[in-house]
Amino acid sequence: MRYCSRTHVGKMRRKNEDTVYADGRLFAVADGMGGHHGGEVASARAVKIVADSVRAAPDGSNTGRLLSGAIISANEDVFAKARSGSGPAGMGTTLTAGVLTGDTLTIGHVGDSRAYLFRDGTLTQLTRDHSLVGELLRSGQLTPEQAFDHPNRNVLTQALGTTEEVSADVTTHKLVAGDKVLLCSDGLTTMVRDGEIAGILSGAGDAGELCARLVDAANVAGGADNISVVLLDLAEPDAFEVHESSSFDPPQARPKGRARAALLAVLATGLVVGLAVGIGYYMASNTYYLGFSGDRVAIFRGLPGSFGGLSYSQPIEVTSTTRAQLTPNSQRRVGENLVVGDLDMVTAAIGDLELAAPPPTVIPSLPATTTRPPL
Numbered sequence: 001m002r003y004c005s006r007t008h009v010g011k012m013r014r015k016n017e018d019t020v021y022a023d024g025r026l027f028a029v030a031d032g033m034g035g036h037h038g039g040e041v042a043s044a045r046a047v048k049i050v051a052d053s054v055r056a057a058p059d060g061s062n063t064g065r066l067l068s069g070a071i072i073s074a075n076e077d078v079f080a081k082a083r084s085g086s087g088p089a090g091m092g093t094t095l096t097a098g099v100l101t102g103d104t105l106t107i108g109h110v111g112d113s114r115a116y117l118f119r120d121g122t123l124t125q126l127t128r129d130h131s132l133v134g135e136l137l138r139s140g141q142l143t144p145e146q147a148f149d150h151p152n153r154n155v156l157t158q159a160l161g162t163t164e165e166v167s168a169d170v171t172t173h174k175l176v177a178g179d180k181v182l183l184c185s186d187g188l189t190t191m192v193r194d195g196e197i198a199g200i201l202s203g204a205g206d207a208g209e210l211c212a213r214l215v216d217a218a219n220v221a222g223g224a225d226n227i228s229v230v231l232l233d234l235a236e237p238d239a240f241e242v243h244e245s246s247s248f249d250p251p252q253a254r255p256k257g258r259a260r261a262a263l264l265a266v267l268a269t270g271l272v273v274g275l276a277v278g279i280g281y282y283m284a285s286n287t288y289y290l291g292f293s294g295d296r297v298a299i300f301r302g303l304p305g306s307f308g309g310l311s312y313s314q315p316i317e318v319t320s321t322t323r324a325q326l327t328p329n330s331q332r333r334v335g336e337n338l339v340v341g342d343l344d345m346v347t348a349a350i351g352d353l354e355l356a357a358p359p360p361t362v363i364p365s366l367p368a369t370t371t372r373p374p375l
């Protein structure tokens with residue numbers, strides 16, 4: 001496993017308010033905002049608090065819960081400092097943090113920095129932008145191309161340290177050898193399109209060289225904002241210690257004649273299908289998520305969505321909480337199956353769902369937004 005982290009002020013800003021971190025277990029990008037050094041203070045505080053929490057956690061801790069708790073602590077810290085006058089007022093930060101445990105990556109995320117998975121030549125965004133443009137994109141009101149250079153793309157619907165409470169997305173992802181994971185601030189993604197990022201990640205070079213090329217690409221495109229990238233490269237054959245023992249011996253005898261070859265092909269196909277179903281079942285049986293069963297919040301066992309036409313999930317517990325009782329943000333978290341993890345983590349997350357106060361009797365106001373200062 002190789003990794004790198006790199007941050008650059010860009011070509012338009014006078015100072016860099018981003019913070020990056022990578023130590024082989026924790027990987028993080030935070031993009032701070034707020035005048036009078038507020039941005040640097042907020043992003044550095046958030047990353048430090050999360051790094052301290054991860055370092056202090058005993059072995060075998062529930063990583064999803066650990067990250068959720070660390071993000072809540074970081075939010076309280078930055079919010080209290082901004083409000084008490086012991087830190088710059090109005091400061092806040094995004095935070096996208098990944099913890100690698102064996103071959104499992106757990107991501108905690110608030111804001112519009114991003115995590116991507118690059119696997120088999122395809123770049124997939126693992127996080128959802130907590131931004132107005134992100135919401136419009138998800139609801140189909142904008143195309144990705146319209147979103148890319150939308151004038152209001154700096155309006156965040158959620159940031160760390162700007163409100164008393166924050167609702168982080170926590171997701172888990174199984175990685176395989178050959179994967180690359182990229183965390184980055186919007187200084188990369190507002191300058192460089194996903195296709196170009198994928199092109200860079202598919203190129204030759206070690207993690208450090210790829211990080212440098214990503215930053216260069218953003219600067220060549222204008223470098224309008226601070227640019228931060230953290231790259232985790234699992235290209236090595238020994239990407240995960242846990243996978244080292246799973247090697248097959250090559251067949252001893254060569255197949256003779258067509259019949260034998262055909263028989264082997266049938267056997268091999270059966271083995272591959274069996275393995276795929278087995279792996280899918282294994283992942284599904286150890287994964288839980290929140291969703292709606294009818295109109296009620298429920299815990300599902302399995303993986304959200306369907307894979308190869310097969311759905312691997314079923315509700316195992318239906319709560320008494322209805323969709324209408326949740327705030328819009330919590331409705332989204334449940335409706336879009338954003339809470340995914342093991343049973344402990346998902347059960348704990350039910351308690352974190354925000355219930356709307358008595359049914360609204362007035363037209364609800366727009367969700368609070370945080371606007372970054374224009375360039």
Ligand code: MN
Pocket residue numbers: 031185186187225226
């Ligand atoms: Mn930024």
